[in-house]
Amino acid sequence: MAEKIETMVPGNVWKVLVKAGDKVAAGDVLFILEVMKTEVPHSAGEAGTVKAVHITEGQEGVDAGTLAVEIG
Amino acid sequence: MIYEKPKYLPGGDRYMLIEFGNEMNLELNFMAQGLASAIEKSRNTGVIETAPCFASMLIHYDPDKISFKDLAKEMQTLIDGLGPSDDIELDSRLFYFPTCYLDPWTKAAVDDYCAKITKKKWDPEFVAELNGLKDVHQFVRVHSGTEYWVASLGFWPGLPFMMALDPRCVITAPKYNPPRTWTPQGTVGMGGASTAIYPVATPGGYQIFARIPVPIWDTEKRFPQFEKSICLFQPGDRVKFVPVSPQEFEEVEAQVKAGTYVYNVVEYQRFSVRNYKAWVKTLDKSQRF
Amino acid sequence: MFEVIVPGLETSIQDYPGRIGFWNQGFPPSGPMDSWSFRLANLLVGNDAGAAGLEVQYMGPTLKFQRDGVIAITGADMLPKLDGQPAPMWESFAVKSGQTLALSFSKVGVRSYIAIAGGVDTPPWLGSRSTFHKAGVGGMQGRALQKGQVVPVAKGTGTPGRKAKPECRPTFATDKIWTIEVVAGPNDDWVDEAGHKQFLSSDWKLSSKSDRTGFRLEGPQWTFTEKAYKKAPENGAEPSNIIDQGYPLGAINLAGQTPIILVNDGPSMGGFINPYTVPSAAFWKLGQSKPGDIYRFKSISVDEAQTLRKKLNSVCSASSIA
Numbered sequence: 001m002a003e004k005i006e007t008m009v010p011g012n013v014w015k016v017l018v019k020a021g022d023k024v025a026a027g028d029v030l031f032i033l034e035v036m037k038t039e040v041p042h043s044a045g046e047a048g049t050v051k052a053v054h055i056t057e058g059q060e061g062v063d064a065g066t067l068a069v070e071i072g
Numbered sequence: 073m074i075y076e077k078p079k080y081l082p083g084g085d086r087y088m089l090i091e092f093g094n095e096m097n098l099e100l101n102f103m104a105q106g107l108a109s110a111i112e113k114s115r116n117t118g119v120i121e122t123a124p125c126f127a128s129m130l131i132h133y134d135p136d137k138i139s140f141k142d143l144a145k146e147m148q149t150l151i152d153g154l155g156p157s158d159d160i161e162l163d164s165r166l167f168y169f170p171t172c173y174l175d176p177w178t179k180a181a182v183d184d185y186c187a188k189i190t191k192k193k194w195d196p197e198f199v200a201e202l203n204g205l206k207d208v209h210q211f212v213r214v215h216s217g218t219e220y221w222v223a224s225l226g227f228w229p230g231l232p233f234m235m236a237l238d239p240r241c242v243i244t245a246p247k248y249n250p251p252r253t254w255t256p257q258g259t260v261g262m263g264g265a266s267t268a269i270y271p272v273a274t275p276g277g278y279q280i281f282a283r284i285p286v287p288i289w290d291t292e293k294r295f296p297q298f299e300k301s302i303c304l305f306q307p308g309d310r311v312k313f314v315p316v317s318p319q320e321f322e323e324v325e326a327q328v329k330a331g332t333y334v335y336n337v338v339e340y341q342r343f344s345v346r347n348y349k350a351w352v353k354t355l356d357k358s359q360r361f
Numbered sequence: 362m363f364e365v366i367v368p369g370l371e372t373s374i375q376d377y378p379g380r381i382g383f384w385n386q387g388f389p390p391s392g393p394m395d396s397w398s399f400r401l402a403n404l405l406v407g408n409d410a411g412a413a414g415l416e417v418q419y420m421g422p423t424l425k426f427q428r429d430g431v432i433a434i435t436g437a438d439m440l441p442k443l444d445g446q447p448a449p450m451w452e453s454f455a456v457k458s459g460q461t462l463a464l465s466f467s468k469v470g471v472r473s474y475i476a477i478a479g480g481v482d483t484p485p486w487l488g489s490r491s492t493f494h495k496a497g498v499g500g501m502q503g504r505a506l507q508k509g510q511v512v513p514v515a516k517g518t519g520t521p522g523r524k525a526k527p528e529c530r531p532t533f534a535t536d537k538i539w540t541i542e543v544v545a546g547p548n549d550d551w552v553d554e555a556g557h558k559q560f561l562s563s564d565w566k567l568s569s570k571s572d573r574t575g576f577r578l579e580g581p582q583w584t585f586t587e588k589a590y591k592k593a594p595e596n597g598a599e600p601s602n603i604i605d606q607g608y609p610l611g612a613i614n615l616a617g618q619t620p621i622i623l624v625n626d627g628p629s630m631g632g633f634i635n636p637y638t639v640p641s642a643a644f645w646k647l648g649q650s651k652p653g654d655i656y657r658f659k660s661i662s663v664d665e666a667q668t669l670r671k672k673l674n675s676v677c678s679a680s681s682i683a
Contacts, residue, residue, distance in 0.1 A: 085544065
């Protein structure tokens, strides 16, 4: 049931909406990146509990394909 | 300073910037526009397009058809052929625009800026004071008392940069720092020594004091003036701002909305630099309206 | 001919060389940032190299075809899938009515190009189908593709299985470092010797505040010659202020102390100096780099820049297709 959510674009971390221990439902937005003045929300695919968050709000220059959130 | 010989500067592999001088001087723009006209007549196959600016001209050329060096030679030949700038004559359309000076819409934009960004004096008061004018009413008489020469278009598509033709009406104004985040569409503003009209609502840094209800930009091409382009102006056009009341403004706005507005354009005149300069010589620049 | 199921981050219709002839009214050319990949895509499906196609940025669209056709995808690899099966890159392939093409996101490069045999057939605006969203012209209603739109494509005959020769394709930096050619000018004499040395020997980081209007760079401070300080007051107060002048496409525009490379949708004029200009042959590198990447600039002459352009134009021809 574990899900690894990677960043889909290179960009800045605009908002991080969850922390370790939070329960999330499928479709909940976990964090929002910003690239080319556009917000790119990243959501949970399945319901679960957030195990780890590897990015921080305000972090700049994150690569696409970076492991951002792990859900168990 | 007007350069004795223009400077030919490269812009990458496909552009040339021709500098005629390094000051705001109508003469330099006449030279730029005279050259643009001469290039068009010469049907030079190497030149793709030209864009005159205040004291310079940008040329986009095809390096497969002409080299930078040869292009510079050809341009110098054309410039020599223009003769002294006094000889330059250009077809020049004249637009009359109903203009609401000291209008409530630009005032609201300034008030908003003061509330959200930083306090400043209301733009017409600020500009009047800076230029030693009696009050905002004299500012309106002086600003609207001249024809404006469209020196170039750009920064935003369709946005005209204009210079006062009557030296008695030259006003200068610094730009906002920091700039506004919005400006009403149709706003008339000033920065440095140039006047501009905002074709759509955009951020901006010019001092603002009037508004026109007439579109200078129309993607729907609802009026015959937009048949060839969605942008009304070309460099070399002239503009006269005709002061009207807010009520008249709204009446014209309604005509525009209904599609019944008729543009007031004069299209039989030829602008003669010689005649213009002779006229300027007769004026006492210290005499304001 | 195809329906937009998912639009992607910013997918737009572009053609090459874009909207030409309206610079003096403030219209930039728009068009594809990586015209190398774009032109090869068109040649793969039998179109003219400049025919209208799609530019896909960062995250790709999902498109559903409404009739049979031949398409090709070039540029950044966004792991394209046709009906869930991996689709090839740099190669033309057949699509059938009802099939769905989905592009994901890329790890190397950021812009993909999709060409369809026949070419996108939206109404041209001022001579071009390229999208210029600031003015709301071109493309589909003047903006990036929206969900639910159906994009028209002219009838065309492409041949599946044509490939772009590997040696004729651009290679994208995988170590985040790009060497970008620049030509000094037009305003190079406003920067002093130390300033030039600094520019050409420093690492410049591409800022995330970058898009098709301008690529903002982060790096050291510039230093200027006397010309930048001793000038008529109407030039402006900052050393990098100049009387408003026309901007070449690719100009490295020095707004205060911030260099901004003016790219495809950028402003046509303004009041800042341009000490260097990126030549057309290097634009594809700009088009495939992403925020955080490092630029190292290499000064070349006008002649060298024009030679590079000639070379690139000859690569973007039928001889590169097998």
